[in-house]
Amino acid sequence: MAHFAKLDENNVVIEVIVIDNDLAITEQQGIDYIKNVLKLDGVWLQTSYNSNVRGKFAAINNIYDAKKDEFIVDEKRVKEKQNLLTEQEKNAQAKEERRKQTLDKLGLTAEELSNLIT
Numbered sequence: 222m223a224h225f226a227k228l229d230e231n232n233v234v235i236e237v238i239v240i241d242n243d244l245a246i247t248e249q250q251g252i253d254y255i256k257n258v259l260k261l262d263g264v265w266l267q268t269s270y271n272s273n274v275r276g277k278f279a280a281i282n283n284i285y286d287a288k289k290d291e292f293i294v295d296e297k298r299v300k301e302k303q304n305l306l307t308e309q310e311k312n313a314q315a316k317e318e319r320r321k322q323t324l325d326k327l328g329l330t331a332e333e334l335s336n337l338i339t
Contacts, residue, residue, distance in 0.1 A: 222240070223242050224237055224238070224239055224278070225237070225238055225239075225240065225255060225265045225267055226266050226267075226283075226285070227264065227265055228263070228264040228265075228266065232287065233283070234279045234280060234282060234284070234292065237268065237281065238255070238259075238261075240254060240255070244258075248266070251267055252267075266279070266285060275290055276291030278292070279292040282295065282298050283295065
């Protein structure tokens with residue numbers, strides 16, 4: 222199977238699709254198939270699970286470095302995502318703590334509250 226990555230205007234990978242190798246003997250044949258048969262617009266580049274093409278397999282949010290002709294991991298984006306997930310986890314923990322405090326103030330267990338609601 223042949224894999225192709227779609228890039229946005231900032232060379233960020235936004236989609237990866239698979240097409241039959243027979244339809245993409247060359248990269249250009251694959252791009253032509255994507256544009257003319259599948260009718261998908263945009264900039265498409267071939268990528269490879271085996272890292273035979275462009276350094277690594279292109280994943281969503283990777284960056285295409287045109288100078289190196291490689292897909293790279295955007296460490297800044299990875300860090301931002303990790304920070305967001307950490308913040309979401311903290312918010313979930315704070316919400317759970319507020320729920321427990323409310324139950325304590327009401328003198329109820331979670332099961333008792335659930336029985337009142339249903």
